[in-house]
Amino acid sequence: MPRLILNGQAHDVPAGTLLLDALAATGSPVAQLCHDARLAPSGGCRLCLVAIDGQPLPQPACATRAEDGMVVHSHTPALEALRRSNLQLLAERYPASAMAAHPELPFHALLRQYRIQPGGNVAGNGFHDDSHPYIGVDMDRCIHCQRCLRICDEVQGQFVWAAWGRGEHTRIATAHGNSMLADGCVSCGACVDSCPSGALFDKPATAVQQWTRTTCGYCGVGCQMDVGSADGRVVAVRPAQHPVNRGHLCLKGRYGFEFNHAADRVTQPMIKQHGEWQPVGWDEALNFVANRLLAIRGQHGPDAIGVLGSARASNEENYLAQKFARVVIGSNNVDCCARVCHTPSAKALKTMLGTGAATNHFDDIEQARTLLLCGCNPTENHPVIGARIKQAVLHGARLVVIDPRRTELAAMADIHLAVRPGHNVPLLNAMAATLIEENLLDRDFIAARVTGYAELADF
Numbered sequence: 001m002p003r004l005i006l007n008g009q010a011h012d013v014p015a016g017t018l019l020l021d022a023l024a025a026t027g028s029p030v031a032q033l034c035h036d037a038r039l040a041p042s043g044g045c046r047l048c049l050v051a052i053d054g055q056p057l058p059q060p061a062c063a064t065r066a067e068d069g070m071v072v073h074s075h076t077p078a079l080e081a082l083r084r085s086n087l088q089l090l091a092e093r094y095p096a097s098a099m100a101a102h103p104e105l106p107f108h109a110l111l112r113q114y115r116i117q118p119g120g121n122v123a124g125n126g127f128h129d130d131s132h133p134y135i136g137v138d139m140d141r142c143i144h145c146q147r148c149l150r151i152c153d154e155v156q157g158q159f160v161w162a163a164w165g166r167g168e169h170t171r172i173a174t175a176h177g178n179s180m181l182a183d184g185c186v187s188c189g190a191c192v193d194s195c196p197s198g199a200l201f202d203k204p205a206t207a208v209q210q211w212t213r214t215t216c217g218y219c220g221v222g223c224q225m226d227v228g229s230a231d232g233r234v235v236a237v238r239p240a241q242h243p244v245n246r247g248h249l250c251l252k253g254r255y256g257f258e259f260n261h262a263a264d265r266v267t268q269p270m271i272k273q274h275g276e277w278q279p280v281g282w283d284e285a286l287n288f289v290a291n292r293l294l295a296i297r298g299q300h301g302p303d304a305i306g307v308l309g310s311a312r313a314s315n316e317e318n319y320l321a322q323k324f325a326r327v328v329i330g331s332n333n334v335d336c337c338a339r340v341c342h343t344p345s346a347k348a349l350k351t352m353l354g355t356g357a358a359t360n361h362f363d364d365i366e367q368a369r370t371l372l373l374c375g376c377n378p379t380e381n382h383p384v385i386g387a388r389i390k391q392a393v394l395h396g397a398r399l400v401v402i403d404p405r406r407t408e409l410a411a412m413a414d415i416h417l418a419v420r421p422g423h424n425v426p427l428l429n430a431m432a433a434t435l436i437e438e439n440l441l442d443r444d445f446i447a448a449r450v451t452g453y454a455e456l457a458d459f
C-alpha cells in the first residue's frame with residue numbers, strides 16, 4: 001500500500017488510488033469539473049492540478065495515481081490562484097440567470113466557493129435542441145468539460161456528441177449536426193447526469209422535495225435509482241451509484257415514470273358492487289378479502305387458493321407473497337408471471353448448472369474475450385447490460401449473435417448466425433458436435449466439472 005505525504009500528513013492508500021480520491025478521502029478535496037469516476041481521465045479542466053515534489057509542473061490529480069513516497073500539495077496559494085483564474089475564464093461567458101436557477105450544480109457550487117460571479121457575456125451561438133421529449137440542450141451554458149461526449153461514447157456507446165473547433169473556439173454539438181435523436185440518442189440521460197453546468201437538463205425540471213432510493217421495476221437487471229417526488233408525485237429519477245448499474249440507467253428507468261400518475265391507474269381499494277367498481281376504505285377492503293379467503297378455505301380447503309406474484313414487484317415483495325400463501329393460507333399454489341415466461345431458461349439452467357438464476361456476475365462481461373448471445377436483444381430488453389456488452393465489443397471482445405433478427409448487437413457482431421426461428425437447439429447441437437469431432441475441448445475441465453459428457457458425445 002503506497003504511503004503518501006498529502007499536505008504534510010502521511011497517509012496509506014490502496015495501490016492505484018487517484019490523487020483526487022486520496023485527497024478527498026483525507027479531507028482535502030480539490031476542485032474538479034471534467035472528472036467522472038466512470039470515465040477515462042481527461043485532465044481537461046485543469047482545476048484539480050496539484051504540486052508534486054520533484055515534478056517541474058503541477059499535475060492533474062484526476063489523472064495521477066498515488067505512488068509510494070509521493071509528496072503532494074493541493075491547496076498552495078499558487079494552485080488556488082490558478083484554480084480561481086481557470087474558473088473565472090469559464091464564468092466569463094456563462095449566463096448569470098442559470099446560476100440563480102440551479103444553485104445545486106457542481107459548476108455553480110465552485111463559483112460560489114471561489115466567490116466568482118458569472119460574467120454573462122454569452123456568445124449566444126451555442127447548439128440548442130428543443131426537439132427531445134426529455135432532454136433540453138442549451139450549449140450557451142457549456143463549459144467544455146466534454147463529460148457528455150465521453151459518457152455517451154464510453155458508457156452508452158451511442159457517439160451522439162462531438163467537439164467542434166479547437167482551443168477556446170471549441171463547441172460541443174451533435175456529431176452530425178442533427179437533433180440528438182436524429183444523431184442516435186437513446187435517451188439514457190447519462191449526459192444530463194454528468195453535465196456539471198446545466199447545459200444539458202431534464203425537462204420539465206420540477207423541484208424535488210424528497211429523494212427515495214429504490215430498484216427499477218422495468219426489467220431484471222435490478223438498477224438502483226433515486227426517485228424524486230414533490231407533492232406526492234414522482235417528478236424525477238436519477239441513477240444511483242451501485243455495482244449493478246454503476247450510475248447508469250436506460251430510457252425506461254430514467255424517464256418512463258409518467259405511468260405512476262396515469263388517469264386509469266388504480267390508486268385506492270375498490271369493491272365491485274352490482275357490477276360497478278365502488279371506492280372503499282382500506283379496512284373494508286381488507287376485511288372483504290380476509291372474509292372471502294377464510295370462506296373459500298373453510299369450504300374447499302387451502303389448496304383451493306393460489307397466489308400469483310408479479311414480475312413488477314421486487315424479490316422481497318414476491319417472497320412475502322409466497323410466505324403469505326404458505327404460512328397464512330396454507331397453500332403451496334404459488335406462481336409468478338416471471339416464472340411462466342422464464343420457465344424454459346430456468347429449467348435448462350437448473351438442469352445444466354444447478355440453479356435457475358444467472359450464474360455469472362455482470363462484471364464478467366468486461367472479462368470475457370468472446371461473448372455469445374443467443375435469442376436475446378439486450379440493448380432493447382436490458383439496455384444497461386446491452387450498453388456494457390457494446391463497450392466490451394468496442395474494446396475488442398469478439399461477439400457472436402444467434403438470432404433471426406438483425407438486432408443492434410447483431411449488426412456489431414463478428415459473426416451473426418441468423419438461424420430460422422425455432423432452430424437454436426439444432427444449431428447448439430451442431431456446435432457441440434463440431435467441438436467434439438474437431439477435438440476443440442478442454443478435457444481437464446470436462447473431467448473435473450462436467451457430468452453426462454459421454455452421453456452427449458454418443459448423442
Ligand code: SF4
Pocket residue numbers: 135151152156158159160161180184185186187188189190191192
Ligand atoms: S441521453 Fe444517453 S444516448 Fe442520448 S446523448 Fe445523452 S448519453 Fe448519449
Ligand code: SF4
Pocket residue numbers: 139141142143144145146147148149172191194195196197198199200
Ligand atoms: S454540455 Fe455539459 S457535460 Fe457537455 S461539455 Fe458542456 S458542460 Fe461539459
Ligand code: FES
Pocket residue numbers: 031032033034035042043044045046047048049060061062063
Ligand atoms: S477534474 Fe482533473 S483536470 Fe478536470
